[in-house]
Amino acid sequence: MKRGILFIISGPSGVGKGTVSKALLEGSGGTMVFSVSATTRAPRPGEVHGREYFFVSEEEFERMIEAGEFLEYMKVFGRNNYGTPRRYVEEQLAMGNDVLLDIDVNGAMKVKENCPEAVALMLAPPSMKELRRRLENRGTEEQEAIERRLAEAKSELSRMGEYDFVVVNDDLQTAIEECRKVLEACKLTPAYCKDFVSDLINEDF
Ligand code: ADP
Ligand code: 5GP
Numbered sequence: 001m002k003r004g005i006l007f008i009i010s011g012p013s014g015v016g017k018g019t020v021s022k023a024l025l026e027g028s029g030g031t032m033v034f035s036v037s038a039t040t041r042a043p044r045p046g047e048v049h050g051r052e053y054f055f056v057s058e059e060e061f062e063r064m065i066e067a068g069e070f071l072e073y074m075k076v077f078g079r080n081n082y083g084t085p086r087r088y089v090e091e092q093l094a095m096g097n098d099v100l101l102d103i104d105v106n107g108a109m110k111v112k113e114n115c116p117e118a119v120a121l122m123l124a125p126p127s128m129k130e131l132r133r134r135l136e137n138r139g140t141e142e143q144e145a146i147e148r149r150l151a152e153a154k155s156e157l158s159r160m161g162e163y164d165f166v167v168v169n170d171d172l173q174t175a176i177e178e179c180r181k182v183l184e185a186c187k188l189t190p191a192y193c194k195d196f197v198s199d200l201i202n203e204d205f
Contacts, residue, residue, distance in 0.1 A: 002196060004098040005186050006089065006115055007032070008108045009179075011123035012153035014135035016169040017102045018052075020123060023176045024100060024183075032098040035089050038064060041080035044140045054085075072103070072110040084111070098183065105159050117191040121182060122163040126170035128153070 009017050025032055038054040040061050049055050056064070061081045064070060073083030084101060092099045101111065108120045125131040131153060135146050160166055165182045169175040186192060 002096060002187075002192060004031075004093045004096050005183060005192060006093060006099050006101070006111070006118040007183060007186075008101045008103060008111060008118055008120040009123055010103060010105050010108045010120065010156070010163070011169075012125065012131060012156050013149035014131055014138060015123045015125045016134065016172065016175070017123055019172065020169060020176055020179060021100055021102050023172075024179055027176075027180070028098065031096075032100055033092050035084055035092075035099050035101045037082050037084055037101075037103065038070075039080055039082045041082075071114065072107045074104060074107045074110075082107070105156050105162070109162055119165070119182070119186050120163045121165040121167060121179065122157075122160050123175070124157060124160070124166055124168045125153075126168055130170075 009021055011017050021034065025034055036050060036052070036054060038056050038061060040056060040058050041053075043049070043053070043055050047053065047055075058081070061073075061083065064083065064085070065073060069085055069087070070083040071086040071089055073081060075081055082103070084103060084107065089099050089101075101108075103111070112118050112120055125134070128150075132146075132150060135141065135149060141149065167175050167178045167182070190197075
């Protein structure tokens with residue numbers, strides 16, 4: 001059986017990572033699963049423990065670090081901690097499911113260091129004005145947090161060269177389609193076909 005694809009989506013806050021991820025997961029027919037991160041930030045209205053995040057205390061987050069439970073972890077925006085629990089990701093990949101990570105730029109590069117076959121996609125906004133509009137319209141952050149996230153956006157985008165793919169999230173349906181095409185193409189790369197091909201080489205004629 002082929003291993004699943006470890007698919008990372010990053011991009012500035014408000015660019016649409018959550019929206020695009022949801023569509024990819026819903027359209028996958030169960031072959032793609034979401035890696036639920038642990039975070040010390042407070043839940044937004046409507047967020048459910050275990051669905052968007054595992055909302056944990058600082059103490060629990062520290063315990064998870066000490067126990068080696070994270071594939072990567074990071075302090076984002078100088079305030080909250082976020083981390084990717086390792087076990088779920090490894091189990092799902094081994095079962096042949098694709099695993100989607102919505103994580104920041106530093107986390108993405110850390111994952112690629114540990115798992116070089118991971119595929120990293122940067123989602124970019126069509127313009128900075130539109131990025132502000134989306135963050136403000138979402139209405140989930142105070143103005144100060146919005147400004148802090150916008151200030152981070154340019155440095156995040158400047159690291160685009162470290163990614164394997166870039167998709168501009170202007171029209172939502174087009175962006176979703178482009179992400180799907182990336183996933184399809186990744187399934188045809190040697191990194192994802194290597195187990196199949198090594199079995200083939202061991203077969204008798
Ligand atoms: P992120 O997860 O990157 O922080 P979200 O998925 O929460 O971003 O999207 C931020 C806001 O932008 C949401 O209100 C969402 O409905 C909206 N949005 C996402 N993609 C688009 C798009 N292509 N066009 C217009 N609005 C969008
Ligand atoms: P938000 O608070 O808006 O949900 O997320 C803030 C930022 O943290 C986003 O860039 C998101 O991709 C990132 N993030 C979420 N989970 C993780 C994680 O487990 N690890 C890392 N490194 N970043 C994460």
